[in-house]
Amino acid sequence: MSTQDDTHKLISTEVQVDEQTHEDTAETVVSAEKLNVYYGEEKALSDVSAEIPERRVTAIIGPSGCGKSTFLRSINRMNDRISMCQVEGTLRFNGKNVYDDDVDPVALRRRIGQVFQSPNPFPKSIYDNVAYGLRVQGKADKVDLDKQVERALKQAALWDEVKDQLDSSGLDLSGGQQQRLCIARAIAPDPEVILMDEPTSALDPVAAAKIEDLIEDLAQNYTVIIVTHNMQQAARISDKTAVFLTGGKLVEFDDTATIFEDPEDQRVEDYITGKFG
Amino acid sequence: MSTDTERGSEAIGQSITDVDLSSEKFKNRVFYATLVAASSFGVIMLVFLFADIFYEGIIGQQRFGIEISRFLGNTGSQTPGNAGFYSAIVASIWLMLLTTAFILFLGISTALYLVEYAPDNRTTRLIEANLANLAGVPSVVYGILILALIVNGAGLGSVILAGAIALSALVVPIVIVASIEAIRAVPDGMRDGSAAAGATQWQTIRRVVLPQAIPGIMTGTILALARAVGETAPLLMVGALFTDTSVPSGPFDSFSSMPVQIYNWTYLPQREFLALAAMGIIVLLLVLLAMQAVAVYIRRKYERDVSLTGV
Numbered sequence: 001m002s003t004q005d006d007t008h009k010l011i012s013t014e015v016q017v018d019e020q021t022h023e024d025t026a027e028t029v030v031s032a033e034k035l036n037v038y039y040g041e042e043k044a045l046s047d048v049s050a051e052i053p054e055r056r057v058t059a060i061i062g063p064s065g066c067g068k069s070t071f072l073r074s075i076n077r078m079n080d081r082i083s084m085c086q087v088e089g090t091l092r093f094n095g096k097n098v099y100d101d102d103v104d105p106v107a108l109r110r111r112i113g114q115v116f117q118s119p120n121p122f123p124k125s126i127y128d129n130v131a132y133g134l135r136v137q138g139k140a141d142k143v144d145l146d147k148q149v150e151r152a153l154k155q156a157a158l159w160d161e162v163k164d165q166l167d168s169s170g171l172d173l174s175g176g177q178q179q180r181l182c183i184a185r186a187i188a189p190d191p192e193v194i195l196m197d198e199p200t201s202a203l204d205p206v207a208a209a210k211i212e213d214l215i216e217d218l219a220q221n222y223t224v225i226i227v228t229h230n231m232q233q234a235a236r237i238s239d240k241t242a243v244f245l246t247g248g249k250l251v252e253f254d255d256t257a258t259i260f261e262d263p264e265d266q267r268v269e270d271y272i273t274g275k276f277g
Numbered sequence: 278m279s280t281d282t283e284r285g286s287e288a289i290g291q292s293i294t295d296v297d298l299s300s301e302k303f304k305n306r307v308f309y310a311t312l313v314a315a316s317s318f319g320v321i322m323l324v325f326l327f328a329d330i331f332y333e334g335i336i337g338q339q340r341f342g343i344e345i346s347r348f349l350g351n352t353g354s355q356t357p358g359n360a361g362f363y364s365a366i367v368a369s370i371w372l373m374l375l376t377t378a379f380i381l382f383l384g385i386s387t388a389l390y391l392v393e394y395a396p397d398n399r400t401t402r403l404i405e406a407n408l409a410n411l412a413g414v415p416s417v418v419y420g421i422l423i424l425a426l427i428v429n430g431a432g433l434g435s436v437i438l439a440g441a442i443a444l445s446a447l448v449v450p451i452v453i454v455a456s457i458e459a460i461r462a463v464p465d466g467m468r469d470g471s472a473a474a475g476a477t478q479w480q481t482i483r484r485v486v487l488p489q490a491i492p493g494i495m496t497g498t499i500l501a502l503a504r505a506v507g508e509t510a511p512l513l514m515v516g517a518l519f520t521d522t523s524v525p526s527g528p529f530d531s532f533s534s535m536p537v538q539i540y541n542w543t544y545l546p547q548r549e550f551l552a553l554a555a556m557g558i559i560v561l562l563l564v565l566l567a568m569q570a571v572a573v574y575i576r577r578k579y580e581r582d583v584s585l586t587g588v
Contacts, residue, residue, distance in 0.1 A: 078473065083396065110475035120466035122485055133474035136484065185474060195473075 026053035029193060029223045030075055035089040037070050037079065037248070044070040045248040047089075052240070054192075057215060057224045059234035059256065062244035063271070068227045071244070072195050075225065076112040077105040093193070110137050113186030114195040118202040119178035121170035121185070126153075126162050129170045129181055133189035148188055155221070156184035157214050176207025183214065187222065194218065196226040200233065212237050231272060235260050243268045330555045330562075337552020348556055353520040353533060357549035362557050364521040365538035368437060369506060369564075371525055372534055375441035376448070376505050381498060383445065384452030385487075388494075391453075392460045393482060405457070412450035419447045420514025428515055435516025438528040443511040448501040455497020459490040492579035499572040503565050509536040535561045 030052040037045035045067045052058045060068040070079065077098060079085040090097050098108050113133070121129050130149045134140045149166070153159040158180040162173070170181050179199060186194055196215070200208035215237050218224055228234050234241055234256065241259040245251045245267055252259060252268045263269045337343045341357070351361025395401040423443035427433050463486050471481040512534055519541040521533035533541075535557060542554035 076473065078469065081469070081472065106472075106475060106477050109473055114469075114473035116466060116469060116473075118466065120464070120470045122467060122470065123489060132471070132476075132484070136471070136474060136476040136480045182470070185470070189475065 026056055028052065029054040029094060030225070031092045032071075032074075033090040033092070035071070035074065035087070035091055037067070037074055038086040038088075039082070040084045043248055045074070048248070048250045050242055050250055050253045052223065052225060054223050055219055055221070056239040057219045057226060057237050058240040058242065059238035060225065060227045060242045060244060061229065061231060061234045063246065064229070066244040066246055067248035068242075068244045069197055070248070071242075071250075072114075072197055072225060072227050075193070075195060076109050076114055078109075078114065080105050110189060111191050112193040112195060113189070113191040115179070115182050115186050115197070115199045117198045119175055119182050121173070121178050121181050123169060123171055125167045126170050126173070126181060127166040130184045130188050132185055137189050139189060149184075152184040152188035155187055155218065156180045157210065157217075158184055174207070176203050176210060179203060179207070179211060180214065183211070183218075187218070191222065193223040193225065196224065198227055198229060201229065208233075231260075243271065245271065327562075330558050333552055333555030334559055337549065337556060341549045341552055343549070343552060343556065348553070349560075352522050352524055353518070353538060354522060355520060357545075357547045357553070360520075360542075360550070360553055362535070362538065362553075362560060364524045365533045365535045365557070366560070368517075368521065368525050368532035369535045371437045371528065371530075371532070372441050372444060372512075373502060373506060375438060375528060376444045377498070377502060379441060379445035380449045380452045380501055381494075383449050384456050384498065384501075385494060387449075387453045388456030388460055389482060392457055393478070393486070408450045408453050408457075412454065414447075415510075416447050416508055417510040417514060419443050420511030422446070423511065424514050424516070434529075435518075435531055436529045437525055437532045439515050440512050440517060440532060440534070441528070443515050444505040444508060447508065447511055448505045451501040451504065452494070452497050455500070456490065456494045459493025459497070460486060462493065463489045492575055496572045496576050499568050499575070503568040503572075506564060506568070507536055507561065509540050512537050513540075535564075 028051040032048050032050050035045055035048040036043065048067075048071060060071060062068045073079045074087055074091060075093070075098075079087060087099055091099060093108065093112065096103065098105075110133075122132065124132070127149055130152050131140065131145055134143065134145060134148060150159060150163075153162065158177060161177060162181075170178065173181060179202075183194075183199075199215075200211050203211065212233060215224055215226065219239070226234075226238065238256045240253070241256045242253040243251050243259060243263075243265075252263055252265045254263075259268065260272060263272065348361050349366070350363055351359060352364040354360040391401060391405060395404075420443050423439055423446065427439045427442055428435055433439050467485050467489070468481055471485045472478075476484070516531075517537045518531055518533045519537070521531065521538075523530075525532045539554050539557040539561065542550040542557065
C-alpha cells in the first residue's frame with residue numbers, strides 16, 4: 001500500500017517487454033460460461049465467463065474475498081471437497097464440461113495439477129514427493145520413474161540443489177525449495193494445466209523471484225493459471241489477466257498489457273492504480 | 278564473600294534491601310510444600326506397593342523355596358508346591374494378540390470413518406461424544422455383556438476368543454479416541470496436495486494420512502493394551518479358570534490369565550499362594566512397564582517428524 005506510486009511505475013515499464021506476445025492465437029484450454037459458485041447461501045462467483053489460452057500464463061487478480069481462489073478451485077473441482085459448495089453453469093476443459101455426470105474429479109485432477117499457497121510437501125523423501133503423482137496414477141511402472149523425477153525436478157529448477165539428497169525428507173528443505181518441490185510434484189505426472197494459488201505469498205522475495213522465473217518457463221509446456229494478490233507479479237509474468245472485484249464478478253479479462261495500460265473498466269483502473277481494493 | 282561491596286552499596290540499594298518479605302516467603306514455602314506433598318502421594322503409594330510385593334516375593338523365595346524356573350515353567354495347580362504361572366502367561370499372550378488384532382482393526386476403521394468419510398452432522402457428533410462415555414463404562418459390564426452375547430448366546434463357551442472380545446470391547450474406545458486425534462492432527466494441506474495430484478480418497482488415506490497418524494495410533498493402542506492386560510473382572514464374568522492345569526494352545530481353549538491367576542492366589546488360604554501372587558504381580562508389573570516404555574519410545578521417535586508436518 002505504501003508504495004503505490006512505485007507500483008504503478010514498475011508495472012508500466014515491465015509491461016513493455018510483454019507486448020511481443022501480443023498477437024498470439026493460442027487454443028482455448030479452459031473456458032467458463034456463466035459459472036456460479038455458492039457456499040451455502042453466499043454467492044462466491046457470479047456469472048463468470050472466460051476463455052483461458054493454452055500454454056500461456058493467465059493471472060487472476062483482485063481484492064481479498066473476490067472469488068479468485070474459488071474460481072481456481074472450480075477448475076479442478078477441488079471445491080467438491082467442501083460440502084457446502086454448489087456449482088452452476090459450465091466449465092469446459094478441452095471442450096468437455098467438467099461438471100458433467102460422467103466426469104470423475106480424480107481423473108480431472110490427473111490432467112490439471114495444483115500448487116498451493118503454503119508449501120505442503122509430504123513428510124516423505126524428495127524423490128517420493130515428486131514420484132507421488134505418477135505412483136497414485138498408476139504410471140510408475142510404465143515410465144522410467146528415475147528419469148521422470150529428474151525431469152520434473154529440472155523443470156522446477158530444483159534438480160541442482162537436491163540431486164545428491166533425493167532420499168532426504170522434503171521437509172528439510174527451505175520454504176522456497178519446498179514450494180519448488182511442490183511444483184515438481186504437480187508437473188511430474190505431466191498434466192496439461194497447472195493451477196497456482198498465490199504460490200509465492202508465503203515466501204521471501206528472493207525465493208518468490210525464483211518461482212516467478214520458473215512460472216514463465218513452465219508456460220512453454222503447460223497452461224499456467226495463477227491467482228495472485230501481487231499486481232507487479234501479475235504484470236511481470238502473465239500473458240493474460242483476469243480481474244475479479246467484490247461480489248465474485250469477473251470485471252475484465254484481456255491481455256495483461258491492455259489490463260495494466262489501458263483497461264476498459266474504470267473500476268479496474270482504480271484497483272490497479274491503488275485507488276480501490 | 279563480597280562483604281566489602283555489599284557494605285558499599287548499602288545506602289544506594291536500601292529501597293530493595295530493607296523490605297521484610299519473611300511472612301510472604303513463609304506462605305510461599307507452605308504452598309510449595311503442599312504441592313510437593315500432594316504430588317508425592319502417588320509416588321509414595323507406588324513405592325509402598327513395590328516394597329510390599331518384593332518383600333512378599335522374597336519371603337516366598339526363602340521360606341517356600343519357590344524357584345523362578347518352576348514359577349515360570351509350571352501350569353496352575355491346587356497344590357502350592359506345584360503351582361506355576363506358565364499357563365496364565367501363555368493365556369495372557371493369546372489374549373493380547375487377539376485383542377491387538379481386534380482393537381487395531383475396529384479402532385482405525387472407526388476413526389477413519391468418523392474423520393475422513395462421515396458427514397459433519399448431528400449423528401456423527403453424537404457418536405463421537407459418546408465414545409468418551411463408552412470408555413467410562415465399568416469393565417464388569419462388558420464381561421456380563423459378552424457372557425450373554427458370545428459365551429452363552431453364540432455358544433462359544435468360556436474360551437480365549439470370548440475373553441479377547443470382552444477386553445476389546447472394553448478398551449476399543451481408547452484406541453478410537455487416540456486414532457481420531459492422530460488422524461485429525463494430519464494437516465488438511467496434505468490431503469489437498471494428495472487430491473490435487475490425482476489420488477483417490479483411499480490412496481490419500483493409505484499413502485499420506487495413515488503414515489503420519491500411525492505413531493499416535495500405536496501409542497494409543499499400547500496404552501489400551503496395558504489397560505486390558507491388567508483387567509480381571511470381565512474375564513471372570515466370561516468364565517476364566519482360577520486354576521488352569523493345561524497350557525492353552527489356541528483361541529478356542531479354556532484359559533486363565535495373569536490377573537485372574539493372581540486374584541485367585543490371593544484368595545487361597547495357604548501362605549505360599551500369597552508369595553506366588555506377589556511373584557505374579559512382579560511379572561505383570563514388568564510387562565506393564567515394558568509396554569509403557571515402548572509407548573514412550575514410539576512417541577519420542579516420531580515426535581520430531583510429527584511436529585515438522587504441522588505446516
